[in-house]
Amino acid sequence: MSFNDWIVEPNEALDLTYFINAISDDTFYHQHYQDVRVHWLDVFGRNGQQLIRQSRERIPMSALSILWYHFNLRHLEDIIRFLDHHEVEKLQFSDRFKLDSIVSIKTLFSSIDIIRECFDMLRAHGVHTRWRENIRPHIVSVTEQYTDILSKLYPLESIQSLVSQFLGSAPYSSYSIYMCTYIKPITVQLSKNAMATHQGPPGYMPLPNHIVNMCIHESLHGFNGSDEAQEEQKKLCEWSPAFNSKYQELLTKWQSGPEEFFVVGAEAYLSELLGHRTYEQCIQFLNLQNGGMSLSKEIYERLRATRPETNAGWKGYGSWLVHALKNREIAYK
Known part of the structure; x- marks a missing residue:
């Protein structure tokens, strides 16, 4: 990986986490996914709706997505495996410190059964299968184009150099953009050099400079002072x-x-x-x-x-x- 690498790709674990927001009873999110919400809440039933509500009350989905990113979880099965008391207990001290800095270990342990049950429900009803078959191919097509466009038109090194000098911090070696279908209307800073955002509807791509400005925006969060x-x-x-x-x-x-x-x-x-x-x-x-x-x-x-x-x-x-x-x-x- 060189200094000027833009990494643009899909991520099932992140997208299915934002999916929980999309079908929740929070109008800030579900107004963008009315058809999706109607379909899946009918599939999940009343108990499933309650499980979704309880999961979001325990831990924000954006916080969980940051957690998945830091532990390099890519698929639904990775999330379910991670949400095992024994797996969390086996984490090394440095990893437990990383976890605790994102979502307190105490909060995670008190919520882990409900959160895992929610993701188990997604797996049982094949949400991940639908995502892989119907959504991932579209995102891959978009991300391949963006990787090429950004590399040619927006050299990452010059952008990172300006941002780091402005912040008074060291530059990062790459920037990862995870395109997600169910993230609207937010963009999430996963780290100083990674964000998750929406890939746009079929047949439309957000302007590349808009995407770059969003990357700059997310890089600024958490500035010293x-x-x-x-x-x-x-x-x-x-x-x-x-x-x-x-x-x-x-x-x-x-x-x-x-x-x-x-x-x-x-x-x-x-x-x-x-x-x-x-x-x-x-x-x-x-x-x-x-x-x-x-x-x-x-x-x-x-x-x-x-x-x-x-x-x-x-x-x-x-x-x-x-x-x-x-x-x-x-x-x-």
Whole structure:
């Protein structure tokens, strides 16, 4: 694997985990999969519906998908094998630490029987067989095209170099994109150099630069200094009811995390530096994303006006952001 490798591929374990969201009673997800939901809930019956609800109440499916990624689970059978008390107990200390950093071991053990029963139900009714026969071939066709296009038009090395320099961290050696059918309307950061996203409906492919911008977005999550920046954001919520209302809407209506304003502003800035968006397109993006993200736009405009990453002694985006928030150099309008 070389530095400039884009890896674009399907993943059954991830997709079938998001499938549980797609057929759940959560309208944020199932509104995109009405026909799928009607069919499979009829197959699973009332007990199956209850099992799906209980599983999602115990552990978010996005958290489980991150867990599967870190332990390199590829298929439904891998998940079921992993969800065995004895298998988890046999994990080495370093692996148990990795697990506990994603989903607490205590939470996993208290939920493991229900979660496993849910995935056993998918296997018993052949959901994985349908996925392999009807869905995987389409995703493979899309991913093969993307691998070729991204490698030719968007050299990963230059993108990773810019992002890592902006964050003040070391670059990663590759980037993995897992195309999934049942993930709408979210994209999930699996690690700093991997994400899961939707491959688009049959006959349509999302624009490659849109996919690349999403990769940049996901790479920014978890930036150094995020916790301190979030503390400043809480203070902003306290003295600005208007911002607090917008922030709560971001968390509830759009089901985003507390970093989203920070990440979206930085994404817009980097996408312009890379030539993926014009200034006008960045403004349009910031005005439309999640119903409009004014704080993100203020961050973007401040970055654009000052180009702070070009200054000597640059310590990374997080350090700059915390300083700017504390000193009211960035204000909510």
